[in-house]
Each structure stands twice: as structure tokens, then as C-alpha cells.
Amino acid sequence: MTSIPTLEDLEARLDGLDGKRILVRTDYNVPLDEGRITDDFRIRASLPTIEWLTDRNASVVTASHLGRPKGKPDPAYSMEPVRERLGELAPGVELLENLRFDPGETANDPAFVARLVDGVDGYVNDAFGASHRAHASIVGPPQHVPSAMGRLLQKEVEVLMGLRAKPRRPFVAVLGGAKISDKLGVVEALLDVVDSLVIGGAMCFTFLAARGIPIGDSLFEPDMVDTCGRLLETAREEGKAILLPDDITGVDSNGVFATFGQRIPDGAKGFDIGPGTAAAFSDVVMDAGTVFWNGPMGMFEDDRFAAGTRTLAQAMADTKAFTVVGGGDSAAALAQFGLDDEVDHVSTGGGASLELLENGDLPGLAALRGEFS
Ligand code: 3PG
Ligand code: MG
16 A cells, blocks of 8 residues: 655645645534534544644634535525635645535535645545545545645544554454344454443443343334344354443333343333443443544433433543544534543544544545555
């Protein structure tokens, strides 16, 4: 694999950056509530690259998508709130309008790429969270102008590829969230490198069902039961532990909060791992050398079902292990509990971090190596 040019390489290639116009693809797909940014993590995370460039007198133009507008302007997805926040953090830095207001972005249309790079001397990809998308602004510019990875992208790749290559053992992956079908590829890839896999979130019910354990009316994926059974079998053959909850909290058939053992009665529903499981999972995290966490342990937005996720988040903070948290819901949970500064690395990408762990590469990285066409 050829290596990816760094900012220093770009500076050398352009004979200095003074007065050069540099297009920086950032991931400013931030959560919004009625037009207000509820978490500016992704904006702050882009500052090291932007400041490195502006310190060298480059003129920086940033560009991002926001949400999933349908290829035409939609005021609900205007970049204006981001532009305002960026103006406070990095005055004088330009930000283009939402890239997905043009259908050419997701279609990777060459004409749209041509417009993006028009008048631009160099391109920097710092949008780790979007680098699993083969979209125009991610894979197009490196085919036309000297290009590099930004500091954020570089750090993400180092940390996540490091997990695949040389994790300190034992290496424990903690997975949660609703669906195993979304994460099947990564679960299979992780099984090759981890020592144990800890499973919470609604996806645990599909695994419990595969073991023939009654799950009441809990959310699960009937189509995935056989696959989960095979994963359990493979893990057993390879001597890897897959840990499932042995107590669950949820609601009984009258909708009243209840704690169950591993078997959930008919009509009842599980929404979080139980206290015994949370303690057992935490012990595994405390004894680990490396931990990767993706996906909440339960429906943490509801206070009654936040305990499992909070306990695991606290263990992530307390352990001496090298701790990496995938973006998305687990990062949001950490932030909600005020623990986001207590882990070693919080990824800015949800889907991107899983895809990089699974495949060891992303379209955006291939493009920077000159290998995407
Ligand atoms: C994200 O938030 O996951 C990234 O910005 C990618 O967004 P997308 O899933 O809409 O492509
Ligand atoms: Mg720690």
C-alpha cells in the first residue's frame, strides 16, 4: 500500500502554502436541534488542520455535507449554523454551502468535482466520518490537484489501523446498538483480532434467540438468528469469548419497569443490560489491554435504561486499557455522561470507523493514495 501524503508533503509539493487556496473537506455533519448545534465536537476536531494551514498563510475553504438533503437546496440543512460556529472558532475561514444540495455530490459526478477544484491549488481530506462514502468531494479532488490527509484523518487512521495491527492484549470489543445486520461485517472482522466480544444493546436479543433463550417481546432480527448462531459457533471453535447479558432490565407486560434474568417472560421487553451484566462487562473492560466500544448497551436516552451504558462508559474511563470509542451513539453517550475526555480516542466517525476496522481501507484513503478511479 503506497502511503498517504501528509500536510507537510502537500506544503513541499506546492512550494509553500503562502497565498495558496486549499480546499479542506471536513465532516461538519453535526447534530442540530431546531437549527441549533447540540454538539460541536466535529467542528472543534477540524481546527488543528485548519490552523496548521492558516498559520502558513494558506487561504482555507472548507466544505461539508450536513444531513441527507435530496440533491437540492433545503433550508433545514443549511450550513449557516455551522458557518457561525466556525466563524467563532476559526475566523476568516470560508465554508461552502451543503455539498449535498447538489446531486453531483453523492453521484460522484465529474462535473461537480471540476467545480469544486476550480481555482483551488490543493486539497485536504479531514472528513474521516465521511471517508467511507465514494462521493465527489471525498474521492474526486485527489485526481485533479495535489492532495493530503489532514491531522484528524491521520490520527483516526493511526489509531484504528493500530487496533487491527498490534493491540495490547487482551483486546476486548464492546458492541451495542439495535441491529446486528448493520455490524455483521465488522463483527466477523473483529472476531479475527479480539480476545473477547462483549455484546449489549438490542442486538444481544438476536444472539440470545440464537441460543434458544426466550426474549419475550424484545426487539430482535429474526433474519439474523441463524447468522448469530454461526458467529457463536465460530467463536467457540476459535477459542474467542462472546459475552452476552445474563440479566436484563426492561418493562413487564404492563409496561412497568422490571429486572429479568437472562430469560424474558412473554409480553415483556428488554431495554438495557441488567446491573449484574453491567458489572461483569465492566470487569472485562477493567482487565483489558485494549478496548474498542461501539454502540450503547441500552436505550440510554431514557433515564430508566441508561444504567448499563453509563456503567460501561465509566469503566472505559477508569480502565488502564487503551480505549477507543467509535463515533455516533456511543460518543454521544460518553459526552452525555461527561466522560468524553476520559478515554484515549473518540472517533469522529461511526460508520467510517467500523468500515475501516472491517476492511482496513476506505474510499477516501484510496483516493489520497491515487488508487481510486
Ligand atoms: C456521519 O455522520 O455518519 C457522516 O457524516 C456520514 O454521513 P452519511 O451517513 O449521511 O453519509
Ligand atoms: Mg482510561
